[in-house]
Amino acid sequence: MLLNGFKKEIFRPKVNPQFESLHCIAHLENDIQEVIPYLNAVLGGTSFQKSPPSVMFHVNGRLIAVHPKKIAINALRDEEEAEKILQWLMREINETWEKRHDIEPSESIAEKPKLMEVLKLLPKTNCGECGQPTCMVFSSMVVQGLKAPEQCPPLGDENRQSLKEYLSQFTFIDI
Ligand code: SF4
The missing domain is CATH 3.30.310.10 (TATA-Binding Protein)
Incomplete structure (x- = not known):
């Protein structure tokens, strides 16, 4: 140990x-x-x-x-x-x-989602319903794994699904 x-x-x-x-x-x-x-x-x-x-x-x-x-x-x-x-x-x-x-030790990092790819799927109305001042701030939290698509209430079903699929390529650990 x-x-x-x-x-x-x-x-x-x-x-x-x-x-x-x-x-x-x-x-x-x-x-x-x-x-x-x-x-x-x-x-x-x-x-x-x-x-x-x-x-x-x-x-x-x-x-x-x-x-x-x-x-x-x-x-x-x-x-x-x-x-x-x-x-x-x-x-x-x-x-x-x-x-x-x-195990092969690694010093490289996993690829992260791109902020602009997340932002383009959001409503971009800066309505604040997610608790963030702008969609840009919300996007930056999504790429860090600190917010999820469900936390943007006005996000439509189609874009919500696209955003989930996009994010599923990256490593976010849930325990
Ligand atoms: S709830 Fe959605 S549309 Fe409104 S500010 Fe947050 S991310 Fe943008």
Whole structure:
């Protein structure tokens, strides 16, 4: 086992304490830097840094950054969700480490959806029903995996289906 445990630190973003979501930093008991390129190969990171090593994933619409001694997760509903994601990630880290001799480590990142391809399928009325000020902002959140087509209420069935098909080509992890 590479990672034995972690200690959670939960906080609200300082920039906007009224904001409903929480952030979490998990301080790791062990240094996991050697597993990071293997984890990137297995889970399809959307951003990878070689030195110091770190990788980013989108899981359940949350952004997760994995560093050698800590894991950061943004936009969480509550502490329970943080625990669920961290327990899942600890299992993935340890399983990947066990199987590393069968895995080709990777420093390349998975292809991301293109913002303009998403935007062109949206109504482009900037109505704000999704909670975002413009369709452009909503599109940028969709390409990061932070919003889904269902969260644009005025989106018609045909374009909703096209957007789902377009997004299905890319790696968004749901646990
Ligand atoms: S609900 Fe849809 S149409 Fe309205 S601003 Fe959001 S993305 Fe644009």
